[in-house]
Amino acid sequence: MKLEGTTTLPAPVETVWKTINDPEALRRCTPGLTELTATGPDAYAATLTIGIAAVKGTYKGTLTITDKRAPTHCKILLEGTGGAGFMKGEGVLDLEPEGTGTLVKWAGDMQVGGLIAGVGQRMLGGVGKMLVGQFFKCLEQQLGSGA
Amino acid sequence: MSTRYFGARVTRNEDPALLRGHGLFVDDVRVAGVASGAVLRSPHAHARIVGIDARRARTAPGVLAVYTHADLGTLGEPLPKLIPHPTLIHHKTQRALARDTVRYVGEPVAFVVAEDRYAAEDACDLIAVEYEPLPVVATLEAAVAAGAPRVHDDLDTNVCAHYTQRVGHVEDAFARAPHRVRARFVVDRGASCPIETRGVVAAWDPRARHLDVWDSTQAPIPIRNGLARLLGLPEQHVRVVAPDVGGGFGPKIMMFYPEEVLVPFAAMRLGRPVKWIEDRREHLVATNQEREQIHDAEIAVDADGRILGVRTVFLYDSGAYIPYGLIVPIVAATTLPGPYRIPNYHCEFRAVFTNKTTVSPYRGAGRPHGVFVMERLLDQVAADLGLDRAEVRRRNFIQPDEFPYDVGLTYQDNAPLRYDSGDYPACFARALELIGYRDWPARQARARADGRALGCGVACYVEGTGIGPYEGARITVEPSGRVFVATGVGTQGQGHMTSFAQIAADVLGVSPRDVTVHTGDTALFGWGTGTFASRAATVAGNAVALAAQAVRDKTRLVAASLLEALPEEVELADGRVFVRGVPARALPLGEVAQAANPLRFAMPEEWEGPGLEAVRYFAPPQGAFSNGVHACVVEVDVETAMLTISRYVVVHDCGRVINPLIVEGQIHGGVAQGLGGAFWEKLAYDDQAQPLSTTLMDYLLPTAADVPPVEVAHIETPSPLNPLGVKGAGEAGVIPVAAVIAQAVEDALRPLGIHITEAPLSPNRLRQLIVEARRSP
Numbered sequence: 001m002k003l004e005g006t007t008t009l010p011a012p013v014e015t016v017w018k019t020i021n022d023p024e025a026l027r028r029c030t031p032g033l034t035e036l037t038a039t040g041p042d043a044y045a046a047t048l049t050i051g052i053a054a055v056k057g058t059y060k061g062t063l064t065i066t067d068k069r070a071p072t073h074c075k076i077l078l079e080g081t082g083g084a085g086f087m088k089g090e091g092v093l094d095l096e097p098e099g100t101g102t103l104v105k106w107a108g109d110m111q112v113g114g115l116i117a118g119v120g121q122r123m124l125g126g127v128g129k130m131l132v133g134q135f136f137k138c139l140e141q142q143l144g145s146g147a
Numbered sequence: 148m149s150t151r152y153f154g155a156r157v158t159r160n161e162d163p164a165l166l167r168g169h170g171l172f173v174d175d176v177r178v179a180g181v182a183s184g185a186v187l188r189s190p191h192a193h194a195r196i197v198g199i200d201a202r203r204a205r206t207a208p209g210v211l212a213v214y215t216h217a218d219l220g221t222l223g224e225p226l227p228k229l230i231p232h233p234t235l236i237h238h239k240t241q242r243a244l245a246r247d248t249v250r251y252v253g254e255p256v257a258f259v260v261a262e263d264r265y266a267a268e269d270a271c272d273l274i275a276v277e278y279e280p281l282p283v284v285a286t287l288e289a290a291v292a293a294g295a296p297r298v299h300d301d302l303d304t305n306v307c308a309h310y311t312q313r314v315g316h317v318e319d320a321f322a323r324a325p326h327r328v329r330a331r332f333v334v335d336r337g338a339s340c341p342i343e344t345r346g347v348v349a350a351w352d353p354r355a356r357h358l359d360v361w362d363s364t365q366a367p368i369p370i371r372n373g374l375a376r377l378l379g380l381p382e383q384h385v386r387v388v389a390p391d392v393g394g395g396f397g398p399k400i401m402m403f404y405p406e407e408v409l410v411p412f413a414a415m416r417l418g419r420p421v422k423w424i425e426d427r428r429e430h431l432v433a434t435n436q437e438r439e440q441i442h443d444a445e446i447a448v449d450a451d452g453r454i455l456g457v458r459t460v461f462l463y464d465s466g467a468y469i470p471y472g473l474i475v476p477i478v479a480a481t482t483l484p485g486p487y488r489i490p491n492y493h494c495e496f497r498a499v500f501t502n503k504t505t506v507s508p509y510r511g512a513g514r515p516h517g518v519f520v521m522e523r524l525l526d527q528v529a530a531d532l533g534l535d536r537a538e539v540r541r542r543n544f545i546q547p548d549e550f551p552y553d554v555g556l557t558y559q560d561n562a563p564l565r566y567d568s569g570d571y572p573a574c575f576a577r578a579l580e581l582i583g584y585r586d587w588p589a590r591q592a593r594a595r596a597d598g599r600a601l602g603c604g605v606a607c608y609v610e611g612t613g614i615g616p617y618e619g620a621r622i623t624v625e626p627s628g629r630v631f632v633a634t635g636v637g638t639q640g641q642g643h644m645t646s647f648a649q650i651a652a653d654v655l656g657v658s659p660r661d662v663t664v665h666t667g668d669t670a671l672f673g674w675g676t677g678t679f680a681s682r683a684a685t686v687a688g689n690a691v692a693l694a695a696q697a698v699r700d701k702t703r704l705v706a707a708s709l710l711e712a713l714p715e716e717v718e719l720a721d722g723r724v725f726v727r728g729v730p731a732r733a734l735p736l737g738e739v740a741q742a743a744n745p746l747r748f749a750m751p752e753e754w755e756g757p758g759l760e761a762v763r764y765f766a767p768p769q770g771a772f773s774n775g776v777h778a779c780v781v782e783v784d785v786e787t788a789m790l791t792i793s794r795y796v797v798v799h800d801c802g803r804v805i806n807p808l809i810v811e812g813q814i815h816g817g818v819a820q821g822l823g824g825a826f827w828e829k830l831a832y833d834d835q836a837q838p839l840s841t842t843l844m845d846y847l848l849p850t851a852a853d854v855p856p857v858e859v860a861h862i863e864t865p866s867p868l869n870p871l872g873v874k875g876a877g878e879a880g881v882i883p884v885a886a887v888i889a890q891a892v893e894d895a896l897r898p899l900g901i902h903i904t905e906a907p908l909s910p911n912r913l914r915q916l917i918v919e920a921r922r923s924p
């Protein structure tokens with residue numbers, strides 16, 4: 001399932017970049033993320049709890065940030081498995097200055113398998129958009145409070 | 148023989164118990180101390196298993212055992228191969244638990260046994276399986292594309308069989324034909340969805356060294372024989388019971404599903420009875436499915452619409468494994484000719500592995516595909532030549548004086564495809580009469596004038612039924628006068644307790660209510676192959692008749708000495724035995740049974756043993772061929788693309804009808820399932836072969852509101868192949884439904900000129916076709 005969109009954040013590109021590379025901010029803003037432990041540079045062990053349709057599941061896996069071109073481009077890879085199946089996602093972020101803020105262009109691709117695919121797939125698009133929305137909303141608050 | 152009950156609308160012996168909730172389904176089996184099993188299934192369509200860590204699950208509360216492939220020993224080998232075929236060069240079967248690779252979503256990876264199902268399911272969540280995903284083969288066409296990933300990495304192809312049959316000279320026929328029609332037809336996947344899903348209970352008695360298994364299967368005897376072999380037990384120490392199976396429809400005749408091995412294995416290992424009941428979500432991924440085929444088909448006709456030749460080249464999706472062999476595509480290829488004279492015919496298929504659930508016969512088992520292709524081709528011929536579609540069919544029917552009619556092919560039972568009897572034009576004429584075909588154009592025109600899109604469809608089929616190799620029956624009269632019939636063919640709702648009782652009742656002069664039929668218990672009858680291919684009434688029914696006749700002869704022999712008469716003067720009627728013409732001096736049948744089992748003194752040698760009891764077998768030389776015609780009237784809502792089926796008519800010829808009530812019930816149920824496959828039910832998969840319809844919220848079964856009343860009429864042309872003259876009826880209802888609905892919908896939307904070449908349709912898909920047709924000039 002592919003998703004894409006844009007969001008404007010109220011901070012300069014450099015600040016946004018710093019925030020999305022801050023494990024603490026990621027932990028706080030990634031919906032359902034309950035654990036994030038650094039295992040190497042830009043690599044983390046992660047535990048996510050997400051409900052899709054009637055299927056609420058906990059997924060253990062990894063979060064990796066790659067293809068970094070500071071301060072404008074990176075790719076986030078997320079992989080997790082759990083009792084409700086598996087999920088695999090990647091998101092590409094591009095940051096551009098827009099006035100005093102930052103325009104974030106994002107594109108993601110998510111694949112799920114097992115129970116969440118069988119039962120939750122048709123809700124996936126809506127849930128995915130909602131989660132991305134929550135992520136940026138939280139970042140916006142972080143940037144607002146930190147400024 | 149007397150035919151008092153044969154042919155009568157006898158209400159069913161089994162219904163009082165079933166309707167009062169006294170049926171015994173596998174989940175109703177109560178065994179003291181039973182533990183519960185749950186299966187951990189693959190979430191990947193194709194992946195390598197890197198490692199399995201079951202430590203946390205093994206120590207979880209209530210867990211008795213967690214089994215993975217490593218625990219199975221020799222039971223971990225690939226499961227038995229059923230029905231080999233010379234062209235099936237890669238006969239792959241799955242293992243009870245995956246060893247190093249999973250090949251479809253739902254493939255069993257671990258089996259957990261716990262005190263209850265809750266604990267077992269929770270423990271499944273605690274098993275950590277590390278998978279390395281492999282490239283997925285999600286569609287038939289992708290499977291045969293150059294450079295496709297392979298489902299089985301020890302093969303260099305996904306094609307496991309390439310099969311061809313021919314009659315006549317197809318190329319010549321096409322070369323000289325003045326007219327041809329060519330099209331691609333796609334039939335998609337469906338699930339059988341019986342009300343009772345699969346389930347297994349096993350109990351091992353270590354002192355008697357005896358294994359009891361209750362299994363919701365269509366083939367208890369082959370399961371018993373196979374389990375004995377796999378577990379190293381004598382067959383006489385394994386009892387398999389298929390109790391009141393709540394619907395089978397084909398997929399329950401697999402041997403073996405992994406759970407059928409895992410549950411007995413665990414029960415023996417743990418020394419505790421174990422139960423596993425499939426839930427609906429499991430059913431939609433782990434029980435065999437059917438119907439996915441893509442046909443490239445072509446027909447050649449002369450200027451009058453007479454068939455010169457037909458050819459179809461198709462792909463058959465076997466799913467990840469092919470345990471059941473090539474039955475489905477062979478049946479599709481050999482059902483296609485139907486009731487028509489086709490002098491030149493070429494059928495050719497490739498059976499193909501994909502990363503989806505395994506395919507094996509599901510009610511119809513290839514017949515709906517063959518009929519869909521043939522009937523759609525004829526509809527197009529009629530449209531192209533400007534002929535009436537009924538007239539095109541009439542011009543091509545095999546005539547009543549041409550039987551036995553040799554189609555020139557080999558059928559699924561490896562015997563010649565030779566139609567034994569039938570009257571195709573009469574069946575067709577009756578269906579047209581019932582649906583009011585003669586007045587149809589006027590009715591349709593009136594409806595169109597009112598802005599309503601009404602369509603009429605009519606489609607024909609010939610159904611191979613009643614194939615061998617054999618079935619048997621043992622009949623015993625008890626001193627009470629009750630008659631007991633034991634046979635190997637289990638029942639999944641077909642009414643065996645009644646049809647077989649009627650047959651025995653007529654011969655022995657008793658009421659069907661006094662006949663108790665036992666099926667599906669290997670302890671009561673241990674020879675037989677199972678309930679499939681619409682064969683129970685034909686094969687087991689005739690065995691019952693033969694056994695009853697033998698018991699009648701024995702009754703005459705024993706009664707002759709009691710009544711001081713000759714055996715041939717003795718008659719049986721109304722539960723009594725008497726000398727012809729002297730009914731007043733009659734003995735109750737039970738008394739003769741008592742006399743046939745003396746406690747003292749010499750027993751006459753000619754009795755050949757005690758009791759009124761006999762065992763007989765029936766082995767037909769080949770299948771018997773039923774036929775029929777379905778006709779319907781539909782209304783299409785052009786805006787929503789919803790269908791209303793206002794009439795549905797079935798005219799059916801299954802030879803002599805044992806019980807019209809039961810045959811009509813079979814047809815009603817079949818039509819309901821057929822409508823599902825025509826318009827509602829579709830197992831959708833995404834591009835990674837993830838199943839998307841794993842609940843009945845997404846897999847749409849037609850409900851009572853969607854199924855119209857079905858009007859049934861019978862034509863009887865007895866089969867010359869068996870003493871009762873019967874043929875099978877189990878699949879008749881389902882076979883031509885997609886074809887007749889497609890034709891009716893096209894007819895309703897003729898002003899738009901849409902072409903339906905796929906089944907199932909759906910409101911969405913039909914609306915898409917309507918929108919496309921409106922857009923195109």
